[in-house]
Amino acid sequence: MSLTVTVLGATGSIGRSTTDLLAQHAGRFRVGALVGGRDAAALAKLALEMKPDFAALADESAGPALAEALSGSGIPNGAGESAVLEAVAREADIVVAAVSGAAGLKPTHAALRLGRTIALANKESLVCAGDAFMRDAARYGARILPVDSEHNALAQAMGDGRVADIAKMTLTASGGPFRTWTRERIAAASPAEAAAHPTWSMGMKINIDSASLMNKGLELIEAHHLFAIDAARLDVIVHPQSIVHGLIAWRDGAVTAGLAMPDMRVPIAHCLGLGDRLEIARGRPLDLATTGSLTFEPADEARFPCLRVARAALAEGGAAPTVMNAANEIAVAAFIRGAIPFYGIAELVEQAVERFAAEFRRAPEDVEEALAIDARVRAWSLEAVPAARAAG
Missing domain, CATH: 3.40.50.720 (NAD(P)-binding Rossmann-like Domain)
Known part of the structure; x- marks a missing residue:
């Protein structure tokens, strides 16, 4: 059937x-x-x-x-x-x-x-x-x-393990197009440069979120809800090869990881299979001998402040992630049309979270409330775009 x-x-x-x-x-x-x-x-x-x-x-x-x-x-x-x-x-x-x-x-x-x-x-x-x-x-x-490849890999790596036994759950990031760039060079980046993702073929907005590491911040919040795990046990590590998508360190010292070639059909097939494994035509099998080496490095929140802002929003809880997301969507759109520089994205988002911290303390009770907060923050952010123009 x-x-x-x-x-x-x-x-x-x-x-x-x-x-x-x-x-x-x-x-x-x-x-x-x-x-x-x-x-x-x-x-x-x-x-x-x-x-x-x-x-x-x-x-x-x-x-x-x-x-x-x-x-x-x-x-x-x-x-x-x-x-x-x-x-x-x-x-x-x-x-x-x-x-x-x-x-x-x-x-x-x-x-x-x-x-x-x-x-x-x-x-x-x-x-x-x-x-x-x-x-x-x-x-x-x-x-x-x-x-999402990271969360799907984590779900597979967990197997029948318990969240209570997890010491740390780590999402990997490719590092995006600016991984080796200086802060000064990143500050002057164009939308085309920010959208040139080295690994994944995604839409313009998601590519730019990846360049700023905001996408990884959003994924930390997603993992918090999907796995019912506290923010203190969530982490991000940069992995340029995009072969390891997620790692789980257990309290006994063991680590399990989800590995695959960077192909979104892999996690999609896992979901569609509902427990069965679907063959992927034209898929690329992972050959570690050919890959040669897998490298990892810490995420630099000084050069990529959006990750710091997202971590803070997750730690604050309540409606802070809702506010952050709305402001980020407006900020990225403003960057694409040349209204603000790249670092203006993080500045505008941080300003929005601070501006609405007192007004929206508790988490939205339902989708309607979340959308109402989203609309309120978007309207404010549109007016605040000029103030973020000089960020650098």
Whole structure:
């Protein structure tokens, strides 16, 4: 019997890797719904190949273009928030949640409320509303499987181990394009330079988060919620080869690690398999003899202050991670359009966390409250962008 899979964020890098796997194992899976952002042509092309029960775009204005592109195909389609929620409501055994940013909160939570198995690639769901998400997952019987390569590796490395026996859980970072750059050179970096990730092919925003190490900070917060582990036992180490994705040091001195070639289809396949191992066509097997050496180095929070800011937000708790994420999304967008320099990102985010520390102390009770905080912080951050222009 085939499993039905819905893909949120189908036209992004995670979505494309997912549909590649679904096509490879067409006898095992069928596509329930495909959801994209605003690219009608890309979603239509994918829908014609995958033959889903429903296709939807988040951008309502792109609806006519999608309808025209799918005319005569017999594939029902729509656009706007209601269409996205309709896609989520359709029957599915697994929902791959790969919408980037806070925009993924509402559809991911809607799937969670239906008790679905969620292959989670939208880390912002746990950064912005982690307490509420995990509480509701338990309440509605939803199963959350981590798609991020680091968290998936950690889940596999844990096996049947207990969190109580973990001395330290470490996420690895490639170090991004600026790993060997001086602070002065990083300060003058362009958006194109920041987006040139040495290992992974991701979207512009995620690439820049990786360059600043904010992405690793977001992943620390995600790990805190996924594994119910305190911040003091979470760490980051730079590993340029991106072969080791996560390590668990146990209290008896043993260390287990998750290793794989840097290919997002590996963690996606682990989630889709639901306990079975799926073969990946055109995959690259790990050959340590060919790799030769694996190197590690500490993360430099002086050159990469976003990691320090994220650690502080995790330690502070409450709504600090929600505030941090909202400000970061505005700051990264401002950097991309040239409104602030690279270090203006960390400055703006830190200012936002300090500004709202008293106003938003407790963690959001639900997604609606998280989105309200998100909107409030975004509005403030947009006005604060000029103040971060001179950061360096």
